[in-house]
Amino acid sequence: MKNLEQKTAVVTGAAGGIGLALTEAFVAAEMSVVMADIEETALAREAARLTESGARVLAVGCDVTVASSIESLAAEAASAFGLVQVVCNNAGVAPGGSLLEATASEWRWIIDVNVLGVANGIRTFAPMLVEQGAGHIVNTASEAGLTSHPMLGMYCATKHAVVGLTEALYHELSGTGVGVSCVCPELVRTQIFHSERNSPSRVEFAKGHAASMAPLREVIESEGIAPEDVADAVVDAITSDRFWVLTHAITIDRAARRIADIRSGANPSNPFS
DSSP: OOOOTTTTTEEESSHHHHHHHHHHHHHHTOOOOEESSSHHHHHHHHHHHHHHHHHHHHHOOTTTHHHHHHHHHHHHHHHHHSSEEEEOOOOOOOBOOOTTTOOOOHHHHHHIIIHHHHHHHHHHHHHHHHHHHHHEEEEEGGGGGGGOOTTTTHHHHHHHHHHHHHHHHHTTTTTEEEEEEEEEESBBSSSSSGGGGOOOOTTOOTTTTTHHHHHHHHHHHHHHHHHHHHHHHHHHHHHHTTTTHHHHHHHHHHHHHHHHHHHHTTOOOOTTT
């Protein structure tokens, strides 16, 4: 995958944030891009903007929690552009708050999107890539998949799952010609902490949800890097066949502190102290 020109990428969560930045980076590399998102108004707007600039993009409304929706996405991608070479399982949500207050429906929603959404993408696209003997799968996890963050316990649990399944996928696909990358960014200026805007009506948020999210929204806005920085790192990882995509050096230090605790038998350190 050293050359992306004239190839096709599928990106979930493509209406904004990292997903939109990935789309724009792939377009800049002269790829065709199938943009998938549940937020169809924003998706249509961004796809129209890119199309007007000459990009080869296709907008497809998609709910990653529904296996048949991902299967339809694959069919539309094949119909529009033929073979798919890059698949970015990027869609994610991040309800926050205390684990003691989290509701059952919040848990169900975040697992459905962050874990099963990635699993559905793998189940649908990985066999296709293996059959054609070439391609690359990119799963968006988080630094929260390598460390633990108070008040983001549900998010951490799902992103740890994404890291684990992505590592397993890497080993399973070794020798098939299909590469795998795991994206673990720290703070990025996206709408991830506003993800309740796309939540199903069945989700009942904990009473402390709004209060918990306010400081998280402030810190991501003031300290987050641009989504384009993540997208550039992903393109580099694909073309150099690199598994880990880390956007902040501090992530390595925090993960190393965790390993040091394990080695010494110490209780978990606060990675942010």
